[in-house]
Amino acid sequence: MIILGVNDGHNSSACLIINGKLKCAIAEERLSREKNHFGYPKKSIDFILKYCNISTKDIDRVAMSSKHFIPAYYYVKRNSKLSIQDYWKEQTDYWYPKLIENKNPKYLEVMSHLVDKDNFHYDEKLIKNESDASGMWDARVSHICNELNIDPSQVVHHDHHKCHGFYGFVSNNKFDEPALIYTMDGFGDGANGTVSIYEPGNKLIEISRSSNCNLGRMYRYATLLLGMRPAEHEYKLMGLAAYNSHKYGKNAYKVYAETLQVDGLKFKYDKKIKDHFFYFKEKLEGQRFDAIAYGIQKRCEEILTEWILNGINKTGIKSIIMSGGVAQNIKANKLISEIESLENLHIPPGPGDESISIGAAYLEYFKNKEKYESKNYIKNAYLGQPYSNLDIKKSIQNLPKNLKLQKLVNDRVAELIASGDVVARFGADNMEFGARALGNRSILADPRNSDVIHHINKLVKMRDFWMPFAPSIISEREKDYIVNPKKIKSRYMAIGFDSTDLAKEHISAGLHPFDKTARPQIVYKQDNPSYHSLIKSFENLTGVGALMNTSFNIHGEPIVGTPEDAIDTFLRSGIHHLILGEWLISKTD
Numbered sequence: 001m002i003i004l005g006v007n008d009g010h011n012s013s014a015c016l017i018i019n020g021k022l023k024c025a026i027a028e029e030r031l032s033r034e035k036n037h038f039g040y041p042k043k044s045i046d047f048i049l050k051y052c053n054i055s056t057k058d059i060d061r062v063a064m065s066s067k068h069f070i071p072a073y074y075y076v077k078r079n080s081k082l083s084i085q086d087y088w089k090e091q092t093d094y095w096y097p098k099l100i101e102n103k104n105p106k107y108l109e110v111m112s113h114l115v116d117k118d119n120f121h122y123d124e125k126l127i128k129n130e131s132d133a134s135g136m137w138d139a140r141v142s143h144i145c146n147e148l149n150i151d152p153s154q155v156v157h158h159d160h161h162k163c164h165g166f167y168g169f170v171s172n173n174k175f176d177e178p179a180l181i182y183t184m185d186g187f188g189d190g191a192n193g194t195v196s197i198y199e200p201g202n203k204l205i206e207i208s209r210s211s212n213c214n215l216g217r218m219y220r221y222a223t224l225l226l227g228m229r230p231a232e233h234e235y236k237l238m239g240l241a242a243y244n245s246h247k248y249g250k251n252a253y254k255v256y257a258e259t260l261q262v263d264g265l266k267f268k269y270d271k272k273i274k275d276h277f278f279y280f281k282e283k284l285e286g287q288r289f290d291a292i293a294y295g296i297q298k299r300c301e302e303i304l305t306e307w308i309l310n311g312i313n314k315t316g317i318k319s320i321i322m323s324g325g326v327a328q329n330i331k332a333n334k335l336i337s338e339i340e341s342l343e344n345l346h347i348p349p350g351p352g353d354e355s356i357s358i359g360a361a362y363l364e365y366f367k368n369k370e371k372y373e374s375k376n377y378i379k380n381a382y383l384g385q386p387y388s389n390l391d392i393k394k395s396i397q398n399l400p401k402n403l404k405l406q407k408l409v410n411d412r413v414a415e416l417i418a419s420g421d422v423v424a425r426f427g428a429d430n431m432e433f434g435a436r437a438l439g440n441r442s443i444l445a446d447p448r449n450s451d452v453i454h455h456i457n458k459l460v461k462m463r464d465f466w467m468p469f470a471p472s473i474i475s476e477r478e479k480d481y482i483v484n485p486k487k488i489k490s491r492y493m494a495i496g497f498d499s500t501d502l503a504k505e506h507i508s509a510g511l512h513p514f515d516k517t518a519r520p521q522i523v524y525k526q527d528n529p530s531y532h533s534l535i536k537s538f539e540n541l542t543g544v545g546a547l548m549n550t551s552f553n554i555h556g557e558p559i560v561g562t563p564e565d566a567i568d569t570f571l572r573s574g575i576h577h578l579i580l581g582e583w584l585i586s587k588t589d
């Protein structure tokens, strides 16, 4: 059975599973070079079919991951094309008249400067108006059938939140243990929070579905209020929140605390809110920026921990899986992991909408099976495209004269890093899936030296000054650096942890500068042997079993996808050394 999973909405992506085995999964932004790509993931599908040597005739099913997308968002490619000013305009010129003044503005008139009819590849005859989600679904199916030359009967839809939850469940690889699966996001197919229960031998059963879990919505509007991009820069508020405290942030916190409440496994409002942007904008006027960040983050942590504790108490199940965009809140995940009765916490790589294509494909695969048979379907985060030595050789044939090419020797790279150099790494093995760089598309530096953060910012990243970097720690050294009494697996940089005294000495550049927490990637040899071996070389030289790791991209661009992107980004940056598969490329000037 060959199933192509497709998310053709926000953060679009594709994947292919053959008889249950995930062969490849790619977020379209890595190949299109358009951050948070919105729309049909053509480049990912083309790559995956070619890489897996599959013709479109071989595909049994195309599993799509959301039904309810309105045409207006496809015309403007919302989330990938809107600037911060556009998001603000959307609020003042579209949502305010609509929700507060009961008028009927037209989205495509308000955002007419972004409408790109030439790049709208869907059959307009099928679409009645800008909010006709049903017509848009027909147009999406028709489009994918034309692209792949398949029959509409082969295209199936799976609910957005079921896709989030099922991806979390399958990637946990524990089919013999009960689990509670939570999903939480901005919105998808009419919901923004669900809870499902898994008991071995049974299928997943959804026990709660809510359209009132508005944490994602509140968070995205707080992000916009602070002048940052919604649905992208929420993590910057999370990083900022740690610098404030209840003493100075309590008034902003109170604004959030008197609205949304947990109600068992659902949610309710103490105060009715007509609109989540203007209500909080008015109430928070005059509050300091970091107090607002503190307020929304603190409330987010409280709501999530209470919601999850209610599930544990109600069902007695102590193993929690979380998926959906809000599950990327590593500070909340830290507190959730510390719930006394919780025994295990799994957050998959890339829990946002980039992974719903994988959830859709697996829902389709298991649809007619009596029960779920455990097969280690998703082993780790390295789900993307690999490049052979031949591919890489082709990409380095015409390098500029000022570059020196050498065979990669890990000990030499360890020396470079230990002497203060910054090294970009493009691992030839499968690219990591999700927003976190996990060694194969990473920029690496010495974690002992906090000054290296400013150095990296100068060379390539220009990150916000308050944002922490993160460490990659070899699994053998986890206990030396990370306080993790429950032994929760942290392979994907998804959970925050307290750090040890030794960590403050060995990996200070990879800790939050203020609260000294870490969001580590624990590197197991079996997950990524070549990256593990490089860190080991650094340990042999310095005694430090970790590297500082940040994503390989220039500020605002997607993480590099291909060897050509890696070389291009390297040349445009101030970084002096690039590992490209089995080669080390260095600038000589």
Ligand SMILES: [Fe+2]
Residues within 6 Å of the ligand: 160, 164, 185, 186, 187, 188, 324, 325, 352, 353
């Ligand atoms: Fe979602």
